[in-house]
Amino acid sequence: MREKVRPKFWPAIATHALLIAYAVVALFPVFLIILNSFKDRMTIFGAPFALPWGDTFTLDGYATLGSSAHFEWYFLNSLIVTTSSLLLILIVGSMAAFALAEYKFRFNLLTSLYLSIGIMVPIRLGTVGILRLMVNLHLVNSLWALILIYTAQGIPLAIFILTAFMRQVPRDLKDAARIDGASEYRIYLLILPLVRPAIGSVLAISMLPIWNDLWFPLILAPGEATKTLILGAQAFLGEFANDYNAVLSALTLAILPPVFLYVIFSRQLIRGITAGAVK
Amino acid sequence: MVKSKRGFPTHLLVFLGPAVFIYTVFMIYPLLDSLWLSLSNKGSAGSQIFVGIQNYLTLFSQERWSAPFWNALRNNVVFFVIHMVVQNPIGLLLAALLARRMRGSAIYRTIIFTPTILSVVIVGFVWKLILLPSWGISRALFGLIGLSSLGDYPWLGTESTTLVTLSLISVWQNVGIPMMLFLAALIRIPDDLMEAARVDGASGWKIFWKIQFPLVLPTVGLIAVLTFVGNFNAFELIYVTQGALAGPNFASDILGTFFFRTFFGYQLQPADPFMGSTVAGVMLVIILIGVLVYLFGWQRRLQQIQF
Numbered sequence: 001m002r003e004k005v006r007p008k009f010w011p012a013i014a015t016h017a018l019l020i021a022y023a024v025v026a027l028f029p030v031f032l033i034i035l036n037s038f039k040d041r042m043t044i045f046g047a048p049f050a051l052p053w054g055d056t057f058t059l060d061g062y063a064t065l066g067s068s069a070h071f072e073w074y075f076l077n078s079l080i081v082t083t084s085s086l087l088l089i090l091i092v093g094s095m096a097a098f099a100l101a102e103y104k105f106r107f108n109l110l111t112s113l114y115l116s117i118g119i120m121v122p123i124r125l126g127t128v129g130i131l132r133l134m135v136n137l138h139l140v141n142s143l144w145a146l147i148l149i150y151t152a153q154g155i156p157l158a159i160f161i162l163t164a165f166m167r168q169v170p171r172d173l174k175d176a177a178r179i180d181g182a183s184e185y186r187i188y189l190l191i192l193p194l195v196r197p198a199i200g201s202v203l204a205i206s207m208l209p210i211w212n213d214l215w216f217p218l219i220l221a222p223g224e225a226t227k228t229l230i231l232g233a234q235a236f237l238g239e240f241a242n243d244y245n246a247v248l249s250a251l252t253l254a255i256l257p258p259v260f261l262y263v264i265f266s267r268q269l270i271r272g273i274t275a276g277a278v279k
Numbered sequence: 280m281v282k283s284k285r286g287f288p289t290h291l292l293v294f295l296g297p298a299v300f301i302y303t304v305f306m307i308y309p310l311l312d313s314l315w316l317s318l319s320n321k322g323s324a325g326s327q328i329f330v331g332i333q334n335y336l337t338l339f340s341q342e343r344w345s346a347p348f349w350n351a352l353r354n355n356v357v358f359f360v361i362h363m364v365v366q367n368p369i370g371l372l373l374a375a376l377l378a379r380r381m382r383g384s385a386i387y388r389t390i391i392f393t394p395t396i397l398s399v400v401i402v403g404f405v406w407k408l409i410l411l412p413s414w415g416i417s418r419a420l421f422g423l424i425g426l427s428s429l430g431d432y433p434w435l436g437t438e439s440t441t442l443v444t445l446s447l448i449s450v451w452q453n454v455g456i457p458m459m460l461f462l463a464a465l466i467r468i469p470d471d472l473m474e475a476a477r478v479d480g481a482s483g484w485k486i487f488w489k490i491q492f493p494l495v496l497p498t499v500g501l502i503a504v505l506t507f508v509g510n511f512n513a514f515e516l517i518y519v520t521q522g523a524l525a526g527p528n529f530a531s532d533i534l535g536t537f538f539f540r541t542f543f544g545y546q547l548q549p550a551d552p553f554m555g556s557t558v559a560g561v562m563l564v565i566i567l568i569g570v571l572v573y574l575f576g577w578q579r580r581l582q583q584i585q586f
Contacts, residue, residue, distance in 0.1 A: 011483060015376050016383070022373060023390040025451070029405050030393065032416065048416055092297040099294035111295065118306055120570045122512040124535075125559045128316055128542050128552050129309030152305035155298050184290040212398035214515045219543065234400045234519060247404070254401050262396045266389050269396075270459060 030255060037061055037248035044244050061249030064240070071253065073225070074232035081143050081228060082210050085150035089206055090199060092151070093158030098188045100159065101166035102174070112163070118156030123149065124215055134220055141223040149216055154206040165198035166191060201272030204265060211258070229254065314563075317556035334557040344554065348561075350529055351537035354442055358533055359510040361446035362453070367502055369450070370457025371495070375487060377458070378465035388462070395455035403519035406448045410434050435520060438530040445531055449516055453509070457502045464498040465491055497578075504573035508566055514539060534562050 036044045038052040040060070050056070065071060100112055123130075130149060131140075139145040169191055177187050192199075217231040227235070233254045240246045262269065317335070322328035338344045373391060377384050394402065409416045410433075418430030434444040468491060476486050514535030517525050523545045525532035540548055542555020 012379075012381060015379055015381060019373070019376055019383075019387040019391075022369075023387055026391045026394055029409055029451075030397075032409065033405050045414065048414065049419070088301075092301060095294045096298035099291055103288075103291060105288065105291060111299070115299070115302060118302060120508065121310070121563065121566065122508065123306050123310075124512055124514075125563050125566075126306065126309035126313045127538075128556045128559060129312035130305070131542075132312065132552070133305070133309055148301065148305050152302050155302045155306075159298065185293075188294070208396055212400075214398070214400055214518070230398050230400050233398075237400075237404050247408070251401055251404055255397060258396050258398075259393060262393065263389070266392070270388070270392070 033248055034252045034255065037252040041244060044248070058245070061245030064243060064246040065249050065253065069232060069236045071229070071232060074227050074229045077143060077226060078211060078229040081146045081150065082207060084147045085154065085210050086203055086206055088147065088151040089154040089158050090202065093155050093202065094162050094192060095188065097159045097162035097166055098191060101163045115156050115159055118153070119160060123153045127219060131219060141221050141226050143221065143226055145220040146216055149220070150210045158202045158206065161202055162195060162198050165195040169194050200268045204269040204272035313556045313559055316553055317560040320553045334553055335560070338554065338557050338561065347529065347532065347537060351532045351534050354531065355511055355533040357442055358446050358513065359507060361443065362450060362506050362510055363503065365447065366450040366454050367457045367506065370454050371461050373454070373458045374461035374465055375491065377462050391458060392455035394452045397452070399452070399515035400519050402448065402452045403516050407435060407520050410444070436527060438527050441521070441527060441531045445516060445520065456505070460498050460502055461495055464495040468494050500573055500577040504569060507569040511562060511565055511569070534558070538562065
């Protein structure tokens, strides 16, 4: 059946040509940066499109990187913030989603509406209030400030997606467990593995905005000890703007981990984005 | 749905409590606090006093505030319009091509989406380097179409071109999002429908406009509102490439960077939480108008057409 839908020869060629052309546009800048990060300064400027080879190959930029900034700390900070936030989003989000999907109570609709404000209103608009709050709680320049904000930011969409999936879990299953005397908490734990695809989607779409954020690290945790990878890279790139080897190496190191993860998880990520959008 | 058991619904509190608590304390409360601050200002003894809409009037009418504010708002509108007319049609075109399910579609999709997963910080620096006249990359690229002299032009450093250039960089990065959403909508169209049209002798072009496009109209609205919220909340790309002063001469200043300078302070400009909250209040109203137009204008009209 699917065979028949395939376009004819010439339209197919044209389609491939257009897609290849755009794929080049999408990858070329990234490729150029990675390529030049392994070349010496002369060749970066003299022959920007040449491959690093023999004499022109160098790791100078990476050496500068290692000696002048604590990228391993920054990386660790980003890792702690991202995983803690995701874990919190999943735990509290799935619990709330379970309650909203499972029980009929007076404020169910109201609670859902209240939580959905956060899907459309960007949390950034409350930054002045957030900064004041964090100063009062003595959390400025701590990773906790970031973790709590990212959790609050991620909760609405997580609940939205998880509630939709939890409503689809068959009634009979839960009722059977109730007859067997299972507590409501036990039933929640029973349901959780059944909505694994939704959990994957929530993880995939919540992760990138947290890992890639510059706004909140810049405002809430700019100290050296709490810099995230993105903020650290931003500061380094500004400081070493004229050291091309260092800049290109820093960019390459910042590009590779997310691209590597993306290649592995692209299926889940794409499913997550579409699941989040389709109501 | 199960009616809650009689008595105090402890489990309801346990399940809903943590999420509602974190969300309320760290998102809703700061938003309300910020709105309250926008209606306040410093009193004579340094205490906080209520001033009504005075800050908003200052922002709209006092030259020192209104000139940069209207400049940022105007630039932001241009930023948004460029996304709407460049990013979203390209996204739709790519999705329509991918929806033909040819060999390699998954690979194309993965590659084209790659810029979208990168941090704006990286994207900003990458393009800043590429557009740097002294590196010569852009000269070589423009040379491909026989216009190498355009490569020496400082696209980011010139007042008249910087905003358009930055918008296009942002389009380059974000085109994957409309592409994915359009693709998801196109794939849901039943094969039978397309097949029937093809048997009737309809061309690919006609099938697109008569069948596929009307069926993805709801997605057009969704993408428009996502683009709107994203653009009127943007900050990073400008900050990374042009600094907080959004140069040259504020030609690339948008509401996000203006908001940042106002509440956080920058160089000679002192931090002003009251005026900062006021700018955030205006941004909130703009974003709410966009969302409401989508919910009550676009979606409702679409339902009327469908039924």
